[in-house]
Ligand code: SF4
Ligand code: SF4
């Protein structure tokens with residue numbers, strides 16, 4: 032729990048900063064800090080020689096920084112810095128707190144559904160390239176929430192999208208992050224290479240399974256020597272849940 036307190040403190044701080052920007056108190060738009068905007072900015076530069084729509088150099092810098100971070104420490108951005116990941120996690124935990132039965136998504140279905148995020152990524156990049164517009168704004172929870180349903184949102188379609196994402200998170204932990212987030216999809220190949228990762232000491236492990244139960248991303252550290260899974264956010268929930276001291280630890284290795 033101590034790690035979660037630290038992680039949540041950082042996430043609350045970041046959420047506060049983005050909210051402060053979204054309320055118009057900062058000279059920068061909250062959108063300028065969206066790393067996925069960097070992906071779209073790059074396409075805009077490539078296609079038209081200029082940044083598309085609301086993107087700019089700050090988005091590109093953010094993109095490079097978070098992809099670099101993924102090579103060093105997997106999806107640490109998702110677990111420790113993303114406001115939408117934080118809200119997804121809170122909703123996921125809320126579902127359990129109020130006693131909602133979670134849908135058990137088996138490994139095969141989970142793997143198949145994860146492909147959806149690549150579809151979203153391809154659609155986002157294709158239309159940004161074609162139209163020079165951030166066409167998925169009306170479906171992007173980061174934009175919808177922090178713009179207060181601003182310019183580019185799509186009325187009932189946007190409300191429905193946000194509703195599905197919220198209800199999805201109550202029933203399937205990290206629903207949006209696992210299956211729909213194009214930024215998460217962008218991280219994947221970099222995260223696979225991630226140097227800093229969780230390692231399990233097989234000699235100490237009692238195979239109790241507590242680590243897997245604690246993971247909102249349905250990763251099972253008990254079945255691995257090193258957690259190379261592309262979805263691992265290094266959130267350390269499994270380390271905290273493990274009853275054996277030093278059985279799980281964060282280490283740097285290839
Ligand atoms: S998967 Fe997307 S929304 Fe979820 S934490 Fe990562 S970047 Fe944020
Ligand atoms: S929680 Fe610890 S002891 Fe239990 S299975 Fe996981 S790594 Fe092994």
Ligand code: SF4
Nearest residue numbers: 246263264266267269
């Ligand atoms: S495997 Fe552990 S560190 Fe990785 S996401 Fe799951 S709980 Fe977090």
